[in-house]
Each structure stands twice: as C-alpha cells, then as structure tokens.
Amino acid sequence: MKEARGKVPKIALIGNPNSGKSTVFNQLTGLRQKTGNFPGVTVEVKEGRLRFPSGAEALLIDLPGTYSLHPTSSDEKIVTTVLTNPKDDFYPDALVYVADVTHLEKHLLLFTQLLDLGLPMLMALNMADTAAEAGIKVNTGKLAERFGVPVVSISGRTGENIQKLLLDLEKLLNGDGHHRRSTSAFYPLREVEKQVADAAQLNVATGSPYHALLLAHHHAWLPFLQKQERETLAAIVQTKDFQSLRVQVDETLDRFDRFTPIVRQTVSQPSVEPTTFTDRIDTILTHRWFGPLIFFGVMLLVFMAIFFGYDITGGWVESGIGVMIDAIGVGLRENWFTDLLTKGVLPGLQGILVFVPQIALLFLLITILEEVGYMARAVFIFDKTMRRFGMNGRSIVALIGGGACAVPAIMGTRTISNWKERLITVMVTPFISCSARIPVYLVLIPVALPHSSWWTKSLVFGGMYFFGLLAALGAAYTFKKLLRTSDPSYLALELPVYRMPHWKNVWLTVWEKVKAFISGAGKIILYISVVLWILGNTGPSGALENAEAQVKATATAEMSQDSLDDLVAAKRLEASFAGMVGKSIEPLIAPLGYDWKIGIALLSSFAAREVFNGTMYTIYSLESVGRVEEEEAANQRPFERYSRLRRQMRDDTFRDGRPVYTLATGISLLVFYALAMQCMSTLAVVRRETGSWKWPLFQFFFMSGLAYLCAWVAFTVLSR
Amino acid sequence: MQRRYRTVPDLKQNESALTLAFTDPTLAGKLTAMGVLPGVRIELVRPAPFGEAYYVKVDGVRLALREEEAASILLEA
Numbered sequence: 068m069k070e071a072r073g074k075v076p077k078i079a080l081i082g083n084p085n086s087g088k089s090t091v092f093n094q095l096t097g098l099r100q101k102t103g104n105f106p107g108v109t110v111e112v113k114e115g116r117l118r119f120p121s122g123a124e125a126l127l128i129d130l131p132g133t134y135s136l137h138p139t140s141s142d143e144k145i146v147t148t149v150l151t152n153p154k155d156d157f158y159p160d161a162l163v164y165v166a167d168v169t170h171l172e173k174h175l176l177l178f179t180q181l182l183d184l185g186l187p188m189l190m191a192l193n194m195a196d197t198a199a200e201a202g203i204k205v206n207t208g209k210l211a212e213r214f215g216v217p218v219v220s221i222s223g224r225t226g227e228n229i230q231k232l233l234l235d236l237e238k239l240l241n242g243d244g245h246h247r248r249s250t251s252a253f254y255p256l257r258e259v260e261k262q263v264a265d266a267a268q269l270n271v272a273t274g275s276p277y278h279a280l281l282l283a284h285h286h287a288w289l290p291f292l293q294k295q296e297r298e299t300l301a302a303i304v305q306t307k308d309f310q311s312l313r314v315q316v317d318e319t320l321d322r323f324d325r326f327t328p329i330v331r332q333t334v335s336q337p338s339v340e341p342t343t344f345t346d347r348i349d350t351i352l353t354h355r356w357f358g359p360l361i362f363f364g365v366m367l368l369v370f371m372a373i374f375f376g377y378d379i380t381g382g383w384v385e386s387g388i389g390v391m392i393d394a395i396g397v398g399l400r401e402n403w404f405t406d407l408l409t410k411g412v413l414p415g416l417q418g419i420l421v422f423v424p425q426i427a428l429l430f431l432l433i434t435i436l437e438e439v440g441y442m443a444r445a446v447f448i449f450d451k452t453m454r455r456f457g458m459n460g461r462s463i464v465a466l467i468g469g470g471a472c473a474v475p476a477i478m479g480t481r482t483i484s485n486w487k488e489r490l491i492t493v494m495v496t497p498f499i500s501c502s503a504r505i506p507v508y509l510v511l512i513p514v515a516l517p518h519s520s521w522w523t524k525s526l527v528f529g530g531m532y533f534f535g536l537l538a539a540l541g542a543a544y545t546f547k548k549l550l551r552t553s554d555p556s557y558l559a560l561e562l563p564v565y566r567m568p569h570w571k572n573v574w575l576t577v578w579e580k581v582k583a584f585i586s587g588a589g590k591i592i593l594y595i596s597v598v599l600w601i602l603g604n605t606g607p608s609g610a611l612e613n614a615e616a617q618v619k620a621t622a623t624a625e626m627s628q629d630s631l632d633d634l635v636a637a638k639r640l641e642a643s644f645a646g647m648v649g650k651s652i653e654p655l656i657a658p659l660g661y662d663w664k665i666g667i668a669l670l671s672s673f674a675a676r677e678v679f680n681g682t683m684y685t686i687y688s689l690e691s692v693g694r695v696e697e698e699e700a701a702n703q704r705p706f707e708r709y710s711r712l713r714r715q716m717r718d719d720t721f722r723d724g725r726p727v728y729t730l731a732t733g734i735s736l737l738v739f740y741a742l743a744m745q746c747m748s749t750l751a752v753v754r755r756e757t758g759s760w761k762w763p764l765f766q767f768f769f770m771s772g773l774a775y776l777c778a779w780v781a782f783t784v785l786s787r
Numbered sequence: 788m789q790r791r792y793r794t795v796p797d798l799k800q801n802e803s804a805l806t807l808a809f810t811d812p813t814l815a816g817k818l819t820a821m822g823v824l825p826g827v828r829i830e831l832v833r834p835a836p837f838g839e840a841y842y843v844k845v846d847g848v849r850l851a852l853r854e855e856e857a858a859s860i861l862l863e864a
Contacts, residue, residue: 447851558853
C-alpha cells in the first residue's frame with residue numbers, strides 16, 4: 068500500500084459540514100475504503116479507492132468538513148495542515164469541492180480560499196435532486212467560467228452524474244480539463260496581508276501568496292513547521308503588527324462580498340421561503356417540554372432495543388462459537404496448544420464477537436438519528452446541561468454511544484473543539500454502563516437479591532445504568548473544577564434539514580464502527596486472553612501437577628468424568644500463578660467483602676469485564692456446566708440464567724463458615740464493576756486520542772480507586 | 788455615554804433583525820465563516836428548552852448558538 072501510494076494520484080474530497088460530502092465519498096468508493104490515522108495527530112482519515120471509467124485508479128481522501136481554512140477545532144486543523152504542507156502524506160494532486168447547491172452562497176468561502184491556494188480543483192454541486200424539487204436553477208457553465216474550475220451538478224443520494232464527475236476529474240488530473248484559471252487570485256491580499264505574505268515567502272519556502280499568508284496566520288500550531296521557520300514567522304507577524312484574528316474576519320467578509328454577486332448571477336432561487344417541513348417538526352422536537360421528553364423517550368427505546376437485541380443475538384453468537392470450540396476440541400489431539408486454542412484464544416474471540424451484534428445495533432440507531440438530523444437537535448437541547456459538567460452539547464453523542472461500547476464512542480469525540488471539554492468527555496464515557504457489563508450484572512443481581520421479585524431485579528438493573536450516568540456526571544463536574552484551559556469553546560452548529568437517512572451511508576458507518584471495535588478492542592482482548600490463559604495454566608514448578616494428582620487421588624468412584632475434569636480445572640487454577648496472585652491480594656479486597664476467588668475474577672476482569680463469568684465458572688469447578696449454561700441462556704429470562712453458577716456462589720463460604728455472597732458483597736461487587744476501569748481496549752483508545760499514556764493511566768487509577776472506595780462504603784454500610 | 792446595542796438574546800421569539808457587527812474577534816471568525824455576516828437578517832426561532840442557547844435562522848440556514856455566541860452579534864436598532 069505504501070509504495071503503491073506514490074504512483075497513484077491522490078484526490079481530496081473537501082467541503083463544509085452538511086455538504087453531503089460523506090455521501091459522495093461513499094458513492095465514489097463504496098466498500099473500497101478504510102479508516103487510517105493522520106500521522107502524528109489523533110484525527111482519523113477515511114481513504115478509499117476510486118476507479119475512473121478509463122480503468123485508471125486514484126486514492127480518494129475524505130478530509131473533515133470545515134467552513135474555512137482558519138480552523139477552530141482539531142478536526143478542522145487537519146484540513147489546513149494537509150493543504151499547506153506539500154510534503155504531507157495526504158497532500159492531494161487535485162481537490163473535489165463538494166457544495167450544497169441549495170445553499171450555495173454559504174458554501175463558497177472555503178472554496179475561494181482553496182482557489183487561492185492554487186491546487187487543481189473541481190466543484191461538485193451536490194443535492195441536485197433537492198434543488199430541482201425546490202425549483203432552484205443553476206447555470207453551471209457560467210459558474211465554471213466565473214471561477215475557472217470545472218463544475219458538475221451531482222446528487223450523492225441518487226448517484227446522478229457521478230460518472231460525469233469521474234470523467235471530468237480524470238481530465239483535470241491529466242491537465243486537459245477546462246482548468247484554465249488565470250494566475251490572479253480570487254481575493255487580492257490587502258496591504259498588511261501582502262507585506263506579511265511577501266516576507267513569509269522570502270523566508271519560508273511556499274507556493275502562492277495566500278499559502279504564505281496561511282502559514283503566517285497559523286504558524287503557532289501548524290505541526291510541520293521547523294522551529295526556525297516558526298520563529299521567523301512569529302517575528303514577521305510581530306514586526307508587521309499583524310492582527311491575525313481581525314484580518315481573518317476581514318478576509319472572510321471580503322470573500323463573501325466577492326462571491327455573493329456571482330451566486331446571484333448564476334443561481335435562481337424561488338424568492339419566498341415557505342415554512343418548511345423541518346420548521347414544523349422542530350416546533351415539536353425542540354419544544355421546551357416536548358423536546359427533552361421526546362429525547363428521553365427515544366433513548367429509552369434505543370436502550371430497550373439494545374438490551375433485547377443482546378438477549379437474542381448474544382445467545383446465537385455464544386452457541387455458535389461454543390459449537391466451534393467443541394468441534395476443534397474433538398478434532399485436535401489433546402495438548403497445550405489445543406488447550407490454549409479452546410480455552411484461551413477462542414473464548415477470547417467469543418468475548419469480542421458476542422458484543423458485535425449490539426454494537427452494530429446501537430450504532431445503527433445512532434447513525435440513523437444522526438443522518439435524519441436529530442442528533443444536532445439533541446446537541447442543541449443539552450448543550451447547557453453538558454456545559455454545567457464541563458462538557459459540550461456534542462458530548463451527549465459520546466455518552467449515548469458509551470452505552471454500547473466506549474471504544475467507538477471515544478473515537479467520536481473529535482468534533483469537540485475545546486480540548487478540556489473533549490478530555491472530560493473521554494475521561495467519563497467509560498463510566499456509562501457498556502454492553503460488556505450486562506452479563507456480569509445478570510449474574511450478580513440475582514446473587515445479591517436471590518429472593519426479590521423480577522421487578523425489583525429489573526429495577527436494580529436499570530439503576531445500574533443510572534448509577535453509571537451519575538458517576539460520569541459527578542466525575543465530569545470534578546474535572547471541570549480541576550482542569551484549566553484557554554481554548555475557545557463553541558456550540559455554533561448547523562441544524563440540518565430533516566431528511567430520510569441515506570441507507571448506504573448508514574450501513575457503511577455501522578460497518579466502520581464495528582471494524583473499529585474489532586480491531587481496536589478485539590486485538591487487545593485477544594492478547595489479554597492469551598496472557599490470562601498462560602497465568603491460569605502455569606504455576607511454580609510442579610504445583611499444577613501436584614494439585615491435579617491430589618484431586619485424582621481423592622476422587623471417588625461415583626464422580627462423573629465431567630465433574631472430575633471440572634474439579635481438576637478448579638484446583639489447577641487455584642495452584643496457578645493467577646490463583647497465587649488472587650490469594651495474595653485477598654487482604655486488599657477483604658474490606659470489600661471479597662474472597663480470593665473473586666480476586667482471581669477481578670484480576671482477569673481488568674483486561675475486559677465480561678471475562679468475569681468465564682473465570683467464575685472455572686473457579687467453581689463448573690467449566691463444563693458453564694458452556695452448557697451459556698448456550699441455554701438465550702432461551703431463558705434474564706435473571707434466571709447461569710443458575711448452577713449462582714447456586715454454587717450462594718453456597719460458598721469463607722474459611723470461618725460465613726457465606727461469601729451476602730447482599731453486601733453482591734452490591735459491593737456490582738458497584739465495583741460499574742465504576743472500575745476494566746477495559747484495556749478503552750485505555751488503548753484513550754492513549755491514542757489524548758496522545759500520551761498520562762491520561763489513560765490517570766483514568767485507570769482514578770476509576771479503579773473510586774470503585775474501591777464506593778464498593779467499600781457499600782459493603783460496610785450494608786453488612787451492618 | 789456608551790449606547791447599548793441589542794443582541795440576538797434580546798429578540799423576542801420569531802422576531803428578526805439585521806446584524807450590525809460582532810463584539811468578539813474569535814467568535815466573529817467562527818460566525819462569519821458559517822455565513823452570519825454583518826447586514827444579514829437573523830431570526831430568533833426559539834430559545835433552547837433549558838436556556839443558554841438559541842435556535843436561529845439566517846438566510847434559510849438553521850443554526851444553534853450558545854448564549855455568548857448569540858450575545859456577540861450586535862443588531863441594528
């Protein structure tokens with residue numbers, strides 16, 4: 068891929084947010100796309116392969132949507148970084164500018180900035196179908212003539228004229244398109260800008276004067292500038308008394324003054340704007356009372372869909388992999404490798420796959436809400452609330468996503484421009500009860516409340532979600548008070564018109580999120596499950612063999628082979644390194660009401676929470692039962708599952724005869740699992756998103772410390 | 788004596804006015820880039836349910852603005 072990249076021309080897709088850019092990207096590349104990372108920064112880039120009618124190929128890069136080359140968020144900074152650095156890996160050979168033709172006068176600022184940057188460019192007037200319906204007529208020929216670039220009227224939704232776009236684009240790349248722009252800039256620099264640009268051009272190698280001007284404006288943060296270049300530019304700005312912010316605004320206004328008449332001459336719009344469908348819906352959806360009420364209703368529906376979806380599909384995946392494990396177990400000879408495969412790798416894989424259906428479902432629902440245009444309204448409604456807790460209205464999307472899996476949810480925080488707000492969102496999202504906690508809650512709730520009604524148990528289950536949300540908000544509030552920032556914070560958000568979701572976009576987004584989960588979380592869960600297998604299957608020399616021999620020596624004749632095997636497995640685990648560690652931390656966790664068996668389960672859960680159930684089955688000599696019960700779970704009501712395990716847990720006692728699992732221990736465990744940072748994948752993603760190990764380590768100790776404290780309080784209070 | 792200009796939060800629901808200027812250069816950069824220019828007609832559609840944000844309309848484009856963003860837009864009398 069790396070070498071091929073040099074030969075294949077690179078094309079960047081660029082435009083304002085809500086220009087329908089991603090729809091066009093999906094039309095052009097389909098499934099031939101992947102998500103990568105901009106080197107050195109934590110912003111993701113989508114790239115895909117594009118095939119011209121001639122058969123030639125090109126690499127299509129989807130740049131984040133932005134209004135201007137003077138950026139305000141980390142997403143938008145990428146665009147300026149890439150386009151002002153010809154040495155950048157993603158620096159394109161040509162640009163495709165996507166503009167919403169129904170609001171063309173609002174979509175040309177960035178376009179004219181790009182004109183002055185001097186890259187070959189093609190304008191795609193998107194949403195031609197909507198424009199036709201609204202009676203908007205565009206003279207594309209005249210538009211092309213006035214701007215000096217090829218203009219194609221397309222529809223990303225219907226696919227109209229996509230082939231023509233490709234034809235024109237190939238011509239543009241080959242230099243024989245009607246790319247006959249005069250060398251004069253669209254926006255002539257003012258005196259002060261000219262002086263600064265000239266000085267910058269003399270000292271730092273640059274292309275057009277506008278390019279030089281951009282470097283001067285943004286020298287403080289542009290990552291590719293050498294230290295010396297940065298200092299030179301800083302000195303230029305200083306000596307010329309260059310008021311960057313004011314100059315930017317003046318430039319913006321001047322550009323609008325220049326292109327607005329062009330739009331008037333080339334686009335004819337029906338003069339009166341009627342009260343539209345969108346306005347009518349918004350009177351309800353952003354209404355004082357109905358707005359928030361409908362939001363909570365929608366969220367309730369989403370979570371019910373997730374929970375019942377998990378109920379059905381989780382069982383399928385469990386039994387599917389169970390069958391596979393059994394088949395492999397039968398087919399292979401019994402040795403350490405088969406054991407590693409069937410007890411380490413495959414259950415690890417199962418741990419990943421079991422969450423795929425619900426993660427897909429949650430992101431399907433979120434993506435639909437986003438595509439329809441509803442999410443922007445939720446952001447608008449909750450901006451104030453989120454800001455009380457040091458976050459941003461946009462954080463609400465991450466917090467909802469955290470209900471499925473924190474990994475893709477945290478990756479979605481990049482649209483938050485303010486570093487502090489984004490960091491807080493990243494730090495508290497893992498408190499939201501994710502799908503990995505569901506199986507643990509389903510075991511622990513009936514253990515803690517064996518005689519309560521189904522209703523009480525369901526209420527506690529719902530309470531766990533509420534508790535997680537409360538913890539997230541509480542932590543966010545604390546961070547808000549502790550962290551300082553000088554970053555500006557914005558809401559300024561376009562509320563798009565409501566429209567039917569474009570299904571191709573929806574499927575591709577869901578596919579992308581699931582892929583992010585599998586590759587982000589999946590790999591780590593897999594590694595950890597192998598490490599855990601090693602810890603659980605090795606011990607001080609001879610210890611495991613001794614334990615096994617002891618079991619076999621004391622075994623009675625009436626024991627079945629299965630229960631003998633299970634007992635051997637339990638004793639081996641107890642004698643292993645994992646067992647030793649579990650026992651050695653017993654004094655540490657005794658104040659929470661836990662014994663060494665729970666210690667082992669806690670240790671293994673630090674990789675991923677859902678490992679809890681599997682470990683408990685092994686410890687209680689129920690390994691073979693566990694496989695059967697996991698498969699049966701699909702046909703049972705939630706709190707009736709895992710009955711043998713629960714019975715075994717209820718019967719367990721400490722060495723002095725007190726039962727291990729009381730109400731106090733059960734609640735203490737629930738609290739611990741709700742709060743503790745027990746997910747390596749999340750930590751890995753946080754490291755990637757924050758750029759250092761500082762924040763994930765802090766998060767780990769903060770969350771786990773809080774979990775310990777709260778579990779201790781719960782145990783102490785309840786065991787009185 | 789300094790005259791106090793009206794700003795967007797001073798508008799009544801469904802009232803509109805022409806914009807005049809901005810009070811804050813950083814916010815001005817963001818707002819102008821989004822098409823909120825001096826001299827355009829801005830309509831306050833409704834305040835946010837919990838307050839501190841406004842749903843506005845500029846040239847048929849719908850925007851959500853925070854209190855201080857809305858308050859940085861000076862309006863013609």
